[in-house]
Amino acid sequence: MTATVRVNPKLISELQSYGAEDVQNCYHCGNCSAACPYSSEPFILPRMSTRLLQMGLEESLRGNLEPWLCYYCGQCSDQCPRDAEPGATMMSLRRWLTGRYDFTGIARRFYRSWKIELAALIIVALLTGAGLLAYGFLWGGGNLSVFDTGGGQSAFLPAGAIHVVDWVLGLMFITVVLVNMARMWHFTMHAEDIPRASAGAYLRHALLFPLHFFTQKRWAKCDNNMPWLTHLPLMLGYLTMLVLIMFFLEPFQDGPAIDWKLHTLGYLATAGLLVGVWYAVRGRLKKNVPMYRHSHSTDWVFVLLLLAIVATGVLLHVLHRLGFGAAANLTYVAHMMVVVPWMMRFPFSKWSHMMYRPLAMYFAAIQTEALASQSPQLQGGAEDELAPVAEAA
Amino acid sequence: MSEPRTGVFICNCGTNIANVIDVEAVRAFALTVPGVTVARTYRYVCSKPGQEMIIKDIKEHALDRVVVAACSPRMHEKTFRKACQAAGLNPYMLEMANIREQCAWPHVDGLAATEKALALTSAAIFRVRQQEPLEGLTAEMCPTTLVLGGGIAGMTAALELADGGHPVVLVEKAERLGGNLARVDLTAPYLDSARDLITERITRVQGSSKIKLMLRSQLKSLTGFVGNFDAEIVTDGGGEATARLGNVIVATGYKEFDAARVTHFGYGKLPNVITSFELEKMLTAGRIETREDRKPQYVAIIHCVGSRSAEFHGYCSRVCCMTAIKYAQEIKSAVPSCHVLDIYIDMNAFGKGQEDFYKRGSEAKTMFLMFGKNDYPFIRKADAKDDCDMLLVMDEQLSGKRIEIPADLVVLMVGMEARADSGEVAHLVNISRDKDGWFIESHPKLDPVATTTDGIYIAGCCAAPKDIPDSVAQARAAAARIMGRIAKGKIEIEAVYAEVDEDFCSGCRMCNELCPYSAIEYDEEKKRSHVISAVCKACGACVAACPSGAIKARHFTDKQIFAEIEGVLA
Numbered sequence: 001m002t003a004t005v006r007v008n009p010k011l012i013s014e015l016q017s018y019g020a021e022d023v024q025n026c027y028h029c030g031n032c033s034a035a036c037p038y039s040s041e042p043f044i045l046p047r048m049s050t051r052l053l054q055m056g057l058e059e060s061l062r063g064n065l066e067p068w069l070c071y072y073c074g075q076c077s078d079q080c081p082r083d084a085e086p087g088a089t090m091m092s093l094r095r096w097l098t099g100r101y102d103f104t105g106i107a108r109r110f111y112r113s114w115k116i117e118l119a120a121l122i123i124v125a126l127l128t129g130a131g132l133l134a135y136g137f138l139w140g141g142g143n144l145s146v147f148d149t150g151g152g153q154s155a156f157l158p159a160g161a162i163h164v165v166d167w168v169l170g171l172m173f174i175t176v177v178l179v180n181m182a183r184m185w186h187f188t189m190h191a192e193d194i195p196r197a198s199a200g201a202y203l204r205h206a207l208l209f210p211l212h213f214f215t216q217k218r219w220a221k222c223d224n225n226m227p228w229l230t231h232l233p234l235m236l237g238y239l240t241m242l243v244l245i246m247f248f249l250e251p252f253q254d255g256p257a258i259d260w261k262l263h264t265l266g267y268l269a270t271a272g273l274l275v276g277v278w279y280a281v282r283g284r285l286k287k288n289v290p291m292y293r294h295s296h297s298t299d300w301v302f303v304l305l306l307l308a309i310v311a312t313g314v315l316l317h318v319l320h321r322l323g324f325g326a327a328a329n330l331t332y333v334a335h336m337m338v339v340v341p342w343m344m345r346f347p348f349s350k351w352s353h354m355m356y357r358p359l360a361m362y363f364a365a366i367q368t369e370a371l372a373s374q375s376p377q378l379q380g381g382a383e384d385e386l387a388p389v390a391e392a393a
Numbered sequence: 394m395s396e397p398r399t400g401v402f403i404c405n406c407g408t409n410i411a412n413v414i415d416v417e418a419v420r421a422f423a424l425t426v427p428g429v430t431v432a433r434t435y436r437y438v439c440s441k442p443g444q445e446m447i448i449k450d451i452k453e454h455a456l457d458r459v460v461v462a463a464c465s466p467r468m469h470e471k472t473f474r475k476a477c478q479a480a481g482l483n484p485y486m487l488e489m490a491n492i493r494e495q496c497a498w499p500h501v502d503g504l505a506a507t508e509k510a511l512a513l514t515s516a517a518i519f520r521v522r523q524q525e526p527l528e529g530l531t532a533e534m535c536p537t538t539l540v541l542g543g544g545i546a547g548m549t550a551a552l553e554l555a556d557g558g559h560p561v562v563l564v565e566k567a568e569r570l571g572g573n574l575a576r577v578d579l580t581a582p583y584l585d586s587a588r589d590l591i592t593e594r595i596t597r598v599q600g601s602s603k604i605k606l607m608l609r610s611q612l613k614s615l616t617g618f619v620g621n622f623d624a625e626i627v628t629d630g631g632g633e634a635t636a637r638l639g640n641v642i643v644a645t646g647y648k649e650f651d652a653a654r655v656t657h658f659g660y661g662k663l664p665n666v667i668t669s670f671e672l673e674k675m676l677t678a679g680r681i682e683t684r685e686d687r688k689p690q691y692v693a694i695i696h697c698v699g700s701r702s703a704e705f706h707g708y709c710s711r712v713c714c715m716t717a718i719k720y721a722q723e724i725k726s727a728v729p730s731c732h733v734l735d736i737y738i739d740m741n742a743f744g745k746g747q748e749d750f751y752k753r754g755s756e757a758k759t760m761f762l763m764f765g766k767n768d769y770p771f772i773r774k775a776d777a778k779d780d781c782d783m784l785l786v787m788d789e790q791l792s793g794k795r796i797e798i799p800a801d802l803v804v805l806m807v808g809m810e811a812r813a814d815s816g817e818v819a820h821l822v823n824i825s826r827d828k829d830g831w832f833i834e835s836h837p838k839l840d841p842v843a844t845t846t847d848g849i850y851i852a853g854c855c856a857a858p859k860d861i862p863d864s865v866a867q868a869r870a871a872a873a874r875i876m877g878r879i880a881k882g883k884i885e886i887e888a889v890y891a892e893v894d895e896d897f898c899s900g901c902r903m904c905n906e907l908c909p910y911s912a913i914e915y916d917e918e919k920k921r922s923h924v925i926s927a928v929c930k931a932c933g934a935c936v937a938a939c940p941s942g943a944i945k946a947r948h949f950t951d952k953q954i955f956a957e958i959e960g961v962l963a
Contacts, residue, residue: 004786006797009691009732009760024758027740027751028791051792054760060794082752 003192008056015053017112018099019296020092026050026084032076037221038069042371043364045070046086049093062100063191065367067093068353068360073222074290088294095296098352100187101180107348114297121301124344125337132157132333146332147254147320159250166246169343176347181355188363195370205365212358226279227291234276235354240269258321273310277303302350308338397428397522400456401514402447404438404463406493413497415507419462422511426518426963430454439469444476451480458521462490462514483526485888485948490517512961519960523953527888532927534620535639536560536879538872541612541818544572545861546853546868547644548594553872555603559879562605562636563598564612564626570595572646573854578676579723580861581715582750590861607634612821615641618912618927619848620884640848640875641822643832644868647809647854650699650706657771658695658805665689665782666772666803668698669713672720681727681802683782688728689801691781694720695770696737700808703767706829710808710858714741717806718754725757734760734798736770736785744860762798763790772803809858822849823911831857842871846910847928850874889948890929891936895921897943904935904944 012024032046039045049066070090077087099108110117135157146157189197212218216235219228244252244266251259252266280303283292312335319328345351401423405411416434423432431454435443438461450456459482461473466489474484492510500506536559540551543565551561569575570591577587598604609629616623622638652660652668660666664684675681683689694717700710714737721733735754740761742751755761764770770787781799789796811830812818819826824844825833832851835843842850850871853864878884893904893913900920905913912928913935915921924935924944936946945951 004795004797006799007734007760007762009734009758012758012760025752025755027755027761048792055762055789055792055794055796056760057792057794057796082755 005057005059008058011056011058011061012054015092015096018092018095019294020053020089021294022083022085023050023053023089023092024084025082026054026080026086026089027082029081031079031081032086035075035079036070037073037075037223038071038218042368043069046076046090050084050086050089053089053093059192061093062097062187063194064093064097065188065360065364066090067097068357069218069364070094071216071219071222071228072291073224073227074293075223077290077293085294087290091291091294092296094353094356095298095350097184098349098356101184101352101356102176102348103179103183104176104348110345110348111296111298114301117298117301121305121341121345124341128340129333129337132336145325145329147325147328159253162253163249166249169340170246173343173346177352177355180347180352181359184356184359185363188360189366194367195374197366197370201366201369205362205369208362208365209358212361213354216357218361224289227283227289230276230279233272234280237269237272237276240265241273244269270310270314273306277307277310281307298349301345305338305342305345309335309342312338397458398430398454398456399428399458399460399518399521400447400450400454401429401432401460401462401518402438402443402450403432403434403492403514404443404461405434405436406463406497407437410463410493410497413500413503413506414492414510415503418507419492419510419514423460423514423518426515428458428522429518430456438463439472444472444479447473447476448480451477451482457482457486458524459487460490460514460517460521461487462492462510462517464493465489465491465495485527486521486524488517488521488524490514515963516957516960519963520953520957523950523956524948527947529888530886530926531883532618532620532886534879534882534884535622535637537562537636537638538875539564539612539615539622539624539636539638539641540644541641541822542572542644542646542853542855543567543570543598543606543608544644544646544853544864545574545591545594546646546864547572547642548591548598549865550642550644550852550868550872551604552594552597552601553869554875555601557872557876558603559876560603560605561601562607562624562626562638564607564610566609566611568609570598570606570608573649574861576670576673578673579719581712581719582744582746584719584722612818615822618925620878620927622848639879640850642850642852642868642871642875643818643822643824643855644851644853645812645815645818645855647858648812650710650807650810652698652805652807654705655698655769655805657769658698658803659772660805663772663774663783663803665801666805668805668807669716669720670807672804676720676723676727679727681724681731683801687801689731691732691734691799692720692724692802692804693734693736693783693785693798693800694804694806695785696735696806698805698807699810701738701766706808706810708829708858709741711741711743712858712860713806713808715747715750715860717804718742718751718759720804721754721759722757725759732760733757734762734800736762736764736787736798738764738766744862762787762796764788765790770798772800775799809854812855815855818855822846824849824851831855842867842874884927886927887931889931889946890926891924891931891933891944891946892926893922893924894943894945895919895923897941898922898939899941899943901940903938903940907934907938909934 028047030047033039033044036045043066045066049064052061067090072087072091074087077085080086095111099111216228244262248262252262283289284295287293312331316328316331316335319331403416403419405416420432420434423429431450435446437443447459459477470489473487477487478484490513492513496506496510538554538561540547540561540563543563547563548570551563554561574587574591580587598606607626607628610626613625613627620639624636624638626634649670658666696713696717699705717735721735724731724733740751742748764787768788770785772783772785775781775784782801783803785798785800787796815826815830819832823846827833832855834841834851834856835845842852844851852867852871898921902915902922904922905915910928910930912925914923914925916923931946933946933949936944
């Protein structure tokens with residue numbers, strides 16, 4: 001017999017601010033789990049998560065990997081006879097989990113109030129802009145140039161300096177995300193009714209993390225593959241751009257000559273980002289894809305910031321290469337005013353799912369193995385579901 | 394007696410009979426039996442041309458007896474009796490041999506089955522020779538109806554009859570009308586006020602010139618038979634009245650289950666464990682509070698208290714699920730900060746509007762928690778550090794978790810049970826009860842408001858737990874049945890009943906006790922028993938039991954039975 005847990009009728013209202021609007025309507029017919037392409041022992045999606053949420057079992061929910069194993073194809077919501085929107089419930093649980101994993105509490109504030117989030121972003125953006133301008137005027141004597149232009153004027157804030165700022169900010173926020181990932185590990189792998197996994201199990205499945213990080217291949221199980229196929233270029237474009245900026249900023253930024261070896265990658269990455277953002281914005285406006293039917297304020301912030309980054313990035317590139325020095329420099333300031341808030345938001349937002357999702361796939365495989373060794377009837381399910389993924393890895 | 398002229402009609406029943414039984418052999422055999430004038434086989438004797446064939450033969454061959462060898466008499470005896478009647482022959486001059494259900498269907502050996510069919514047909518031919526023309530009786534129908542019970546069913550039935558212009562005596566045990574519904578606040582699923590529903594009825598009952606209302610009164614005795622009952626009614630304080638009645642509607646309702654019988658809920662010991670009727674009182678008063686006069690933060694509602702349990706009643710009380718959903722919504726609107734936890738086994742939302750109502754209960758953020766049948770939650774006092782008065786512990790079925798539920802108020806959805814006096818009432822009006830004490834209807838599907846006693850009808854919850862629409866429908870149905878009979882004016886009594894030959898009756902009264910329909914009266918003066926033919930169902934129990942052989946069943950005389958046996962053996 002497992003320990004007695006106290007139900008909490010208040011949690012369901014709390015989840016409302018994370019986007020769980022209709023979860024109370026569920027009466028557990030189980031149609032959603034029958035329809036779900038991802039549901040298999042021991043992870044019965046999405047009914048069990050819905051149940052834990054209805055009952056307000058916070059501990060169990062916190063240790064629950066299931067929301068991350070869902071890719072919101074919406075087949076559950078289509079089958080629901082009571083309009084309980086199980087797909088949206090899983091989405092809201094991912095937001096709530098992101099808030100729970102985050103030790104700073106900032107994610108929770110952002111999710112629960114779009115005003116706070118917006119204010120924080122604006123403040124950071126203004127500080128960034130003000131910082132750059134003040135630096136340029138006070139110490140640079142009005143020189144705001146970040147590019148070494150051919151006219152002999154050397155950059156006041158050269159790529160080298162920006163590079164340092166990038167790395168400092170990047171490391172800061174990566175540290176926060178790593179701490180949050182450690183918390184996720186603790187919550188999920190040390191949950192009460194989960195058997196402890198051996199170090200060997202952690203090693204055996206270790207390749208699942210990079211596999212799912214780069215491919216999101218589990219998503220292919222959805223009937224409609226478009227979300228996955230547009231997310232993939234977005235994700236790969238994003239990573240490419242990140243690598244270019246973090247490791248090759250100087251040759252990438254300086255000019256005006258075009259270094260084709262690097263820039264071909266840059267253009268491809270930009271195209272990938274545009275495809276992904278275009279699909280997301282269009283989906284959220286038209287609400288024609290189940291996963292885009294219910295947009296949370298943070299979802300809009302996510303795509304709009306990304307769109308702004310791509311737009312200012314493209315613009316400054318064009319201006320710089322065409323020789324419009326002053327305009328290019330001003331656009332650069334604008335670009336930084338979006339990039340910095342974006343980076344700052346990383347550990348506290350949807351952004352961090354790029355770490356949590358592959359981590360969840362990794363942990364799920366370990367848990368399945370541990371549970372299967374405990375109860376033999378689960379072995380069939382384990383082989384069907386996660387073992388082939390492990391082999392592929 | 395002149396030689397009888399019998400026609401024998403053998404049915405093929407399509408291929409049902411003819412595939413197994415050699416019907417031509419049956420026909421040939423029938424013609425060899427003395428007294429058989431004509432014998433025929435036909436594809437479907439029950440069809441229109443089949444019946445016309447019988448009518449034509451009766452007329453042409455001057456038949457005075459008819460045997461049909463076909464299906465069970467339960468199926469088509471009436472059809473063939475009508476055909477005889479149409480040809481001018483007394484319908485009781487017909488006899489049927491069941492060569493389908495008793496020969497063709499149960500047997501695979503055609504030869505043996507045919508032999509059996511021959512024997513049964515022979516028995517029918519021998520028997521019909523001894524049959525006599527019989528005539529049914531008629532009796533007067535008194536237009537007054539006695540309604541027992543002044544709840545929603547009783548009042549509705551009484552008003553329906555009164556509106557049709559017929560006199561009603563409405564007897565209510567309590568000192569007011571309204572029954573259990575008068576103790577309810579709003580009703581599911583449309584949230585109409587119960588008071589509105591009954592106030593209008595009460596006013597009309599009280600103002601009706603056709604309804605004689607007797608409060609604080611009870612039926613003391615009922616004698617006679619349909620159309621001709623005599624009732625004695627007693628009123629608290631010594632009043633006694635008699636009434637002549639044609640029919641009776643029993644609408645005595647139900648009693649709530651005594652929650653104290655379920656020991657693990659602590660009803661009577663924990664002050665904030667209350668019954669649904671106690672909550673109704675709070676809702677009507679508009680104050681939902683604990684015994685300590687605090688607004689509850691958590692209200693737990695437990696379904697199926699006394700119902701659907703191995704220990705108490707196995708049946709479902711039908712109204713509690715929707716009533717619980719109603720509570721969830723009423724509590725939420727009265728105390729918006731309150732959390733309602735609904736603890737159930739299954740949700741029965743069977744009727745019109747109920748599924749929507751259940752969904753509205755969900756939308757009000759009621760937390761539904763499922764327990765297993767016979768695996769009840771138990772309630773204990775919470776600790777000082779808890780933010781609630783009590784804690785319920787149970788195994789939750791939809792999550793597989795053992796959980797603890799906070800509660801400041803626990804509402805027990807008490808089920809319905811048969812009233813303590815239902816046995817007495819059943820005895821008075823001569824109807825039966827099932828194992829749970831509910832009155833039994835004549836047929837659970839096709840005849841739900843009549844009983845096995847002619848002239849006695851049942852309506853509402855005295856027959857089984859039901860909701861208001863079903864109770865009202867039954868009340869109106871019973872009233873309509875009675876009005877139909879009143880409109881006919883006379884009662885036709887079956888020609889088949891038992892008769893006592895008073896010359897042979899010794900007055901031993903053995904038959905009085907045996908008769909399951911209370912159809913035998915004893916005449917104290919003459920010291921003889923007498924069968925009320927209108928009440929007799931011709932079961933034959935008294936005929937077999939009478940030590941003096943003084944009772945004869947019409948259409949089932951000894952002569953006829955012996956002839957049948959002779960026929961089988963011939």
